[in-house]
Structures are given as structure tokens and as C-alpha cells.
Amino acid sequence: MKLLITGGAGFIGSNFIHYWLKKHAGDQIINLDSLTYAGHLESLKDVSHRHHYTFVKGDINNSELVDSLMSQVDIVVHFAAETHVDRSITDPMIFTRTNVIGTQTLLEAAKKYGTRFHHISTDEVFGALKLESKNKFNTKTRYQPNSPYSASKAASDHLVMSYHTTFGVPVTITNCSNNFGPYQDTEKFIPRTITNLLEGKNILIYGDGKYVRDWMHVEDHCRAIELVLLKGKVGASYTVGGMNKDVSNLEVSKKILKIMKLPESRIDYIKDRPGHDRRYAVSWKKINKELGWEPKEKFSKRLKQTIDWYRANEWWWKDMKVKSEDFYKTK
Numbered sequence: 001m002k003l004l005i006t007g008g009a010g011f012i013g014s015n016f017i018h019y020w021l022k023k024h025a026g027d028q029i030i031n032l033d034s035l036t037y038a039g040h041l042e043s044l045k046d047v048s049h050r051h052h053y054t055f056v057k058g059d060i061n062n063s064e065l066v067d068s069l070m071s072q073v074d075i076v077v078h079f080a081a082e083t084h085v086d087r088s089i090t091d092p093m094i095f096t097r098t099n100v101i102g103t104q105t106l107l108e109a110a111k112k113y114g115t116r117f118h119h120i121s122t123d124e125v126f127g128a129l130k131l132e133s134k135n136k137f138n139t140k141t142r143y144q145p146n147s148p149y150s151a152s153k154a155a156s157d158h159l160v161m162s163y164h165t166t167f168g169v170p171v172t173i174t175n176c177s178n179n180f181g182p183y184q185d186t187e188k189f190i191p192r193t194i195t196n197l198l199e200g201k202n203i204l205i206y207g208d209g210k211y212v213r214d215w216m217h218v219e220d221h222c223r224a225i226e227l228v229l230l231k232g233k234v235g236a237s238y239t240v241g242g243m244n245k246d247v248s249n250l251e252v253s254k255k256i257l258k259i260m261k262l263p264e265s266r267i268d269y270i271k272d273r274p275g276h277d278r279r280y281a282v283s284w285k286k287i288n289k290e291l292g293w294e295p296k297e298k299f300s301k302r303l304k305q306t307i308d309w310y311r312a313n314e315w316w317w318k319d320m321k322v323k324s325e326d327f328y329k330t331k
């Protein structure tokens with residue numbers, strides 16, 4: 001098979017390329033990425049020489065380029081997006097351009113060639129659950145996005161489904177909870193926390209820190225995408241989450257401090273993010289029942305591995321960390 005991966009230089013995209021080439025060594029991958037501040041080719045250093053892998057620097061809004069790449073592939077796995085909620089508050093327009101118009105540009109080309117299209121989306125399209133709630137998001141949950149990021153992802157999900165219903169494009173969607181693991185930009189919560197500590201700085205916690213997320217390791221996510229690509233029902237969406245160990249940002253910080261043998265006095269509380277969603281929790285019953293998927297990666301074990309990874313790979317994050325600190329300073 002020949003796959004077009006969009007946003008393959010980002011966190012989940014680069015993990016997915018590693019995963020796919022390991023499991024499907026005969027397949028060809030084209031990685032289309034415009035290398036925004038969030039795209040890091042260094043994440044693909046160890047696969048870049050392989051003749052099964054091609055990198056194309058380009059924008060998913062470039063319809064001519066997208067058309068020419070689409071004509072060459074069997075499947076698209078669409079990761080490319082603006083992804084940082086904080087940036088969607090300071091600069092929302094780029095989120096619509098990339099996440100909505102960019103997705104539609106890809107869909108137009110997929111319509112022309114009848115290409116199988118898998119869209120990577122987020123549980124944030126469903127809004128927030130109450131802190132004390134025992135509910136979980138599932139594929140029947142009403143869309144109720146709260147940030148410009150989640151609103152743009154919600155719009156893209158609707159476009160993807162509309163291209164299936166109206167034009168018969170063979171699509172699937174996964175709405176996934178918060179991922180963590182190697183190669184995640186230091187602007188995001190877990191890597192920012194770890195690298196702050198590695199640099200001798202304190203951890204920064206928004207508000208009271210009681211923001212609960214359903215963490216899942218990126219490898220579990222890659223396995224879910226693989227299953228949906230190979231066996232998922234065309235026209236379906238699947239919600240994907242972690243091992244039901246949803247923990248607050250404050251608890252995650254304390255776990256990281258404990259693993260790194262540092263005191264809790266290293267936590268600083270800062271002004272809350274506007275419109276901050278209290279709690280996300282995701283049901284993975286449908287993907288389990290239909291495709292047999294379940295999360296396998298234990299949170300604490302993988303968190304320790306992630307800390308070890310950042311400790312051992314300072315070369316990968318040191319420069320980007322300066323940029324993400326600049327962003328937070330100007331906020």
C-alpha cells in the first residue's frame with residue numbers, strides 16, 4: 001500500500017510513521033508537512049534514509065500539490081493541524097485555515113480519486129464533562145466544542161462525514177483523548193512539565209490544577225488508527241481513550257515529581273486558561289466491540305519511560321523549548 005501521511009513531522013504523525021514502517025515494512029509512505037513551528041524532521045531521523053519513505057514539504061492548503069500526491073496513494077491518514085489550545089486563543093484564524101479549509105482541500109482531492117481517508121480528531125469536540133461526572137464521551141455524544149481549536153476540529157469532522165454522505169468518499173474518524181510519549185513538542189503539558197524540571201525550573205499549573213484528562217500513550221493510539229484503517233467500517237467514527245485512569249493535571253505533576261525524586265514545592269500555580277475544559281473521559285467500547293482494540297500501555301510505566309526519553313534526548317527538545325518559552329512569555 002501507499003499512504004499519504006499529513007503532518008507526519010508532528011508528535012503523533014512521527015510516532016505513527018515509525019510504528020507503520022516497523023509493522024508494514026513493504027508499504028510506501030509519503031509525508032506531507034509544511035514544517036510549522038510544531039513540525040520537527042529530527043523526529044524522523046532514523047527513517048529518513050529508507051527508500052519506502054518520502055518527505056514532501058508543503059501545505060495541505062496547496063490544492064495542486066495535494067491533488068498530485070493524492071493521485072499516487074491508496075490511503076490518507078490526516079494528522080496535519082494546528083493543535084495547541086493556548087495558541088488558538090491568541091491566534092485563532094490559522095486554526096480555521098489549516099484545520100477546516102486544509103481538511104476540505106484534502107477531501108476534494110480524495111473525492112476526485114476515491115481515496116480512503118482517515119481523519120485524526122480529538123475528544124475535545126465534545127466539550128467538557130463536569131469534574132464530579134462519571135460520564136464518558138462516545139460516538140453518540142453531542143458536539144459542543146469550547147475553544148477555537150476544538151471548534152475547528154469539530155468543523156473538520158463534519159466536513160469529513162459530509163463528504164462521505166454526499167459524495168461517497170470512504171472515510172473514517174478517530175476522536176482520541178490526550179496523548180503522551182516521545183517526540184511531543186515542549187509546549188504541551190507533560191513534556192513542558194518534564195523539561196522544566198530537567199532545566200531546574202518549576203512546574204506551571206493553570207488555576208487549581210483540577211483539570212482531568214484521559215491520558216493515553218501514543219503507541220496505543222497508533223494501534224487504534226492501524227485497526228481502523230485495516231478493519232474499520234467506512235463512514236464510521238470511533239472514540240479512543242486510555243485505561244480509565246483519568247487523572248488531574250495536578251496529580252500528573254505530582255507523579256512526575258515523585259518519579260524524578262523532586263519535592264512538591266516545585267509547583268507554581270498561574271492564572272487559568274480562559275474557557276478551560278474541566279474534564280475529558282472517553283469510552284472505547286465501540287472500537288473494542290467492533291475491532292477488538294483496548295489500551296495496553298500503563299500510565300505510570302509509560303510516564304517514567306517518557307521522562308527517561310526527554311532526559312536522554314535533550315538534543316531533540318532544547319531549541320524548541322526556547323521558542324515555547326517565548327510564546328508563554330508573550331501571552
Ligand SMILES: NC(=O)c1ccc[n+]([C@@H]2O[C@H](COP(=O)([O-])OP(=O)(O)OC[C@H]3O[C@@H](n4cnc5c(N)ncnc54)[C@H](O)[C@@H]3O)[C@@H](O)[C@H]2O)c1
Pocket residue numbers: 006007008009010011012013032033034035036037038039040058059060061078079080081082083084098102120121122123153175176177178179180185
Ligand atoms: N496530541 C494530542 O494529544 C491529540 C489528541 C487527540 C487528537 N489529536 C489530533 O492529532 C493530530 C496530530 O496532533 P499532534 O499532537 O501530533 O500535532 P502537532 O502539533 O505535534 O503536529 C502537527 C503537524 O502538522 C503540521 N502542519 C500544521 N499545519 C500544516 C499545514 N497547513 N500543512 C501541512 N502540515 C501542517 C505541523 O508542521 C506539524 O508537523 C491533530 O489533528 C490533532 O488535532 C492530538
